[in-house]
Amino acid sequence: MDSAILYTKRPPDEATALDLLDAGGYILKQGAGLFALLPKGVALLRNIESIVHEEAQIAGFYELRAPALQNSELWVGSGRLGRFNECMFHTAGNNSVDYVLGATNEELFTKIADARMLGESLRFYSLGERFRNEYRPTSGLVRSNSFYLADFYYIGSDANDVKNVGIEKLAELLRNIVSRLGFETNVAIREFDEKLDEASQGALYSYWTESSSKQCTVYACPNCGKSYRTEFSCCPNCSTTLKRIDATELGDVSYLGNSISKGMQAADLIRGESFMAIAGIGLTRCIQLLAEKYQLGQGFVWPRELAPFDIEVISNETRLEEAKKLVCELEAISNKVLFDDRKCGLGRKFIDADLIGAPIRIALGNNTSFGVFELLREDRIKEEVSANNIIQRLEE
Numbered sequence: 001m002d003s004a005i006l007y008t009k010r011p012p013d014e015a016t017a018l019d020l021l022d023a024g025g026y027i028l029k030q031g032a033g034l035f036a037l038l039p040k041g042v043a044l045l046r047n048i049e050s051i052v053h054e055e056a057q058i059a060g061f062y063e064l065r066a067p068a069l070q071n072s073e074l075w076v077g078s079g080r081l082g083r084f085n086e087c088m089f090h091t092a093g094n095n096s097v098d099y100v101l102g103a104t105n106e107e108l109f110t111k112i113a114d115a116r117m118l119g120e121s122l123r124f125y126s127l128g129e130r131f132r133n134e135y136r137p138t139s140g141l142v143r144s145n146s147f148y149l150a151d152f153y154y155i156g157s158d159a160n161d162v163k164n165v166g167i168e169k170l171a172e173l174l175r176n177i178v179s180r181l182g183f184e185t186n187v188a189i190r191e192f193d194e195k196l197d198e199a200s201q202g203a204l205y206s207y208w209t210e211s212s213s214k215q216c217t218v219y220a221c222p223n224c225g226k227s228y229r230t231e232f233s234c235c236p237n238c239s240t241t242l243k244r245i246d247a248t249e250l251g252d253v254s255y256l257g258n259s260i261s262k263g264m265q266a267a268d269l270i271r272g273e274s275f276m277a278i279a280g281i282g283l284t285r286c287i288q289l290l291a292e293k294y295q296l297g298q299g300f301v302w303p304r305e306l307a308p309f310d311i312e313v314i315s316n317e318t319r320l321e322e323a324k325k326l327v328c329e330l331e332a333i334s335n336k337v338l339f340d341d342r343k344c345g346l347g348r349k350f351i352d353a354d355l356i357g358a359p360i361r362i363a364l365g366n367n368t369s370f371g372v373f374e375l376l377r378e379d380r381i382k383e384e385v386s387a388n389n390i391i392q393r394l395e396e
């Protein structure tokens with residue numbers, strides 16, 4: 001097996017989820033707020049992406065690809081460069097054009113929608129690297145300068161349709177993604193504030209999870225289950241005392257109305273007015289939050305839909321031939337089998353297997369005799385299974 005896949009290092013005692021992602025060879029920190037994903041991290045991300053693509057397709061959204069580099073003219077036109085300037089990276093091109101590294105795609109997609117305009121609403125989404133010039137990129141993958149985001153756009157010429165149907169569609173889509181990732185679908189709802197302009201509304205729906213990353217505070221009602229981003233002493237819905245929770249936002253839904261298109265139209269960048277609702281979910285952020293969720297001791301137990309590997313086989317040196325035969329049989333039922341055939345002790349292999357976190361682990365060691373394996377399932381209860389029965393046991 002390729003050592004790039006099995007690469008791990010010893011985690012610190014009482015490691016956090018972020019420590020384990022680092023020790024397990026999922027990520028490599030390049031500097032404050034900058035992380036590379038290593039093969040296991042990429043495998044995890046690909047599985048998250050598959051869920052996003054499937055759910056977006058079911059909801060009728062079409063994928064676009066946005067370049068990381070955008071002409072700042074778009075942002076000057078929309079009037080948002082001032083507001084976002086502090087957190088945007090600028091770079092000058094050889095043609096003396098000022099470029100920005102895309103923090104979001106609202107301007108670009110407003111332009112694309114305008115070219116297609118606009119009898120009915122358009123639903124777009126894109127996945128890509130986004131950039132924010134954070135002052136304090138200190139929470140690992142949760143708050144970094146370069147991160148991988150899935151963003152969704154509902155754009156139309158009918159404000160009411162965007163505000164009602166669009167927001168509802170986006171909220172449902174995020175709910176489905178969050179739930180398939182295995183998070184509880186906690187959502188803090190903020191009513192649309194008629195006194196504020198559309199660009200200043202902030203998120204109407206915030207999907208959050210309880211997290212040691214503590215990126216935000218939510219106030220949750222233990223009685224009716226509603227939660228809020230603004231502080232009330234009692235639940236506005238049922239008057240129960242609210243519980244303060246350290247949380248991290250997974251994604252949110254906002255209504256921007258015509259706040260983008262108005263400026264772009266005035267700057268002659270587009271022809272017509274359009275209204276927009278948006279949603280976003282941070283996928284690299286999700287890796288860290290999933291790691292917190294699926295951490296077990298000094299390792300992980302990933303659920304099958306997300307796991308980089310379905311099954312890991314570990315063998316001591318004397319049973320390698322037997323293990324190879326088993327791996328061939330397993331490869332007929334899964335294309336994500338990992339075989340640790342390195343020449344090192346079983347103890348080391350078990351420590352690494354905890355970090356790799358395959359939901360199924362099969363060990364051929366000293367505790368079992370020829371033809372008998374130790375099977376460890378997602379619930380991490382051990383059982384001994386004979387070679388004749390192993391495939392049948394796994395398919396049950």
Ligand SMILES: [Zn+2]
Pocket residue numbers: 221222223224225226235236237238239240
């Ligand atoms: Zn309540």
